[in-house]
Amino acid sequence: MKRIFIPVVLTALMVIPIIAWSHSVSKKEKGKKYPSIYRSHIIIDGKANEWADSLFFLNPDAKIRYAVVNDSNNLYLCLKVFDDNQQIKLLRGGMEVWIDPAGKKTEVCGIRYPLSTTLNPGSKMGERSGDPNGIKQLKLLFLLQAKDMELTGFKDGINGLLSNVTNRTGVQTVIKLDSTNILIYEAKIPLSDFKSDLTKAEPLSVGFIIKGLEQPKMQEGENSHESGMENHEGGGGMGGRYGGGGHGHGHQEGNRDEGGEPGKSPRQGMFEDTSMWLKLSIAH
Numbered sequence: 678m679k680r681i682f683i684p685v686v687l688t689a690l691m692v693i694p695i696i697a698w699s700h701s702v703s704k705k706e707k708g709k710k711y712p713s714i715y716r717s718h719i720i721i722d723g724k725a726n727e728w729a730d731s732l733f734f735l736n737p738d739a740k741i742r743y744a745v746v747n748d749s750n751n752l753y754l755c756l757k758v759f760d761d762n763q764q765i766k767l768l769r770g771g772m773e774v775w776i777d778p779a780g781k782k783t784e785v786c787g788i789r790y791p792l793s794t795t796l797n798p799g800s801k802m803g804e805r806s807g808d809p810n811g812i813k814q815l816k817l818l819f820l821l822q823a824k825d826m827e828l829t830g831f832k833d834g835i836n837g838l839l840s841n842v843t844n845r846t847g848v849q850t851v852i853k854l855d856s857t858n859i860l861i862y863e864a865k866i867p868l869s870d871f872k873s874d875l876t877k878a879e880p881l882s883v884g885f886i887i888k889g890l891e892q893p894k895m896q897e898g899e900n901s902h903e904s905g906m907e908n909h910e911g912g913g914g915m916g917g918r919y920g921g922g923g924h925g926h927g928h929q930e931g932n933r934d935e936g937g938e939p940g941k942s943p944r945q946g947m948f949e950d951t952s953m954w955l956k957l958s959i960a961h
Contacts, residue, residue, distance in 0.1 A: 710879070710880065710958070711879075711880040711881075711956045711957045711958045712745075712955070712956075712957045712958070713957060713958040713959065713960040714732060714744075714745075714746040714747070714957075714960055715746070715747065715748060715960035715961070716732070716746035716747070716748060716753065717748040717749075719746070719748070719751075719753045719863075719865070721753075721849040721850070721851050721863045721864065721865045722851060722853075722863070723851040723852060723853030723855075723861050723862075723863060724853070724855070724861060725755060725757060725855075725859075725861050725863075728744055728755050732744040732746060732755075733755075733757070734953075734955060736951075736953050739760065739763055739887075739951050739953075740758070740759040740760040740763065741756060741757065741758050741759070741760075741763060741885075741951070741953065742756075742757045742759075743755065743756045743757070743885055743953060743955070745883050745955060745957055746960070747868070747959055747960055750867060750868060750869070751847075751865050751866060751867050751868060752776075752865070752866045752867075752868060752875070752959075753863070753864070753865055753866075754774060754862070754863065754864040754865075754866075754883070754885075755861070755862065755863050755864075756772075756860075756861070756862035756863075756885060757859055757860070757861060757862075758859065758860040758861075758862070759859055759860075761812055761858075762944075762946065762947055763860075763887060763951060764816060764854075764860045765812070765815070765816065765819075765947075766887055766888075766889065766890060766946075766947050766951070767791070767860065767862075767887045768791060768794075768816060768819035768820065768823070768852075768860075769793065769794055769819055769890060770793050770887065770888040770889055770890045770891075771789060771790075771791055771792050771793035771794075771888045772789070772790065772791060772862070772885065772886065772887050772888065773787055773788070773789050773884075773885075773886045773888065774787060774788045774790075774864065774883070774884065774885055774886075775787045775882075775883070775884040775886070776866075776871070776875075776881065776882070776883055776884075777881070777882040777883075777884070778871070778873045778875060778878040778881055779878075779882075780878065780879070780880040780881060780882050780956055781882060782882060782884060782954050783882075784830075784884075785830050786829070786830035786831055786871060786872075787828070787829045787830055788826055788827070788828055788848065788850065788864060788866070789826060789827040789828075789829075790823070790825075790826035790827070790841060790850045790852070790864070791819075791822070791823035791826075791852060792823075792825060792826070792827065793888060794819060794822050813854070813858070816854055816860070817854065820852065820853070820854065823841075823852055824840065824841065824842070825838055825839065825840055825841060826838075826839055826840075826841045826848070826850050827839070828846065828848060830872075831846070831870045831871060831872065832870055832871070832872055835848075835870050846867075846870060847865075847866075847867040847869075847870060848864070848865065848866050848867070848870065849863075849864065849865040850862075850863070850864045850865075851863050851864075868959075875959050876959045876961065878958070878959065879958055880956040880957060880958055881956070881957055881958065881959065882954055882955070882956050882957075883954070883955050883957065884952065884953065884954040884955075885952070885953045885954075886950055886951070886952045886953075887950065887951040887952075888950055889946075889947065889948045889949040889950045889951075890947050890948050891948070892948045
């Protein structure tokens with residue numbers, strides 16, 4: 678009896694893990710493989726009060742945290758930019774948000790906001806001097822210009838250059854500088870504005886692209902400090918302000934800055950795009 682019992686027990690012990698492993702794989706294939714967060718009562722006001730830290734992904738190189746959630750009717754986006762250089766680049770060079778229902782990094786449906794500006798207040802605003810008060814005034818001046826957005830790739834009648842306040846598309850965008858010098862970007866996009874049904878997209882890709890500034894041309898006899906934007910070395914002491922919490926460091930595709938590798942000077946990064954892509958599923 679013992680000789681029969683032992684093989685039976687050993688066989689059972691070998692079969693159980695196989696069954697369990699098969700079940701877990703099957704469950705993963707049928708379920709959501711990507712982040713899927715349902716969040717209601719999001720107000721597009723340039724404040725991140727409704728956005729818990731656990732909702733954000735982190736780009737440690739660019740000092741940016743970003744989140745994408747949805748409710749039954751809308752897709753919501755939030756960006757928290759901690760670094761002065763990235764803030765100036767975003768406000769002056771502009772930002773693009775792209776949604777690809779096929780889960781690739783294709784520019785299918787997009788929001789350009791804020792739009793790039795040619796406004797150049799000069800060194801008196803602290804752009805070159807590095808004066809903190811002057812830099813803040815510079816940001817506020819750029820924020821005053823952020824009145825319009827451009828939509829592309831959505832349903833007919835929704836695309837084009839629009840006011841981000843009075844348009845009838847249902848798309849809302851806002852960007853503000855909070856009391857702690859963090860730049861907050863928020864957007865709401867009705868799911869009904871898309872040509873395809875995003876609830877069936879598995880996965881869906883969302884990309885945030887902060888556009889690099891145009892490299893200034895040096896005139897004969899001009900040095901680098903005179904020809905372009907001085908390095909602010911902004912965001913000093915960020916440490917725990919943008920680190921920790923969230924969904925980790927690099928677990929999601931695009932969590933590292935494609936245009937700002939470690940060791941690259943902040944000034945050089947001002948003239949290159951900062952790109953972050955996230956794959957997710959619409960929560961039901």
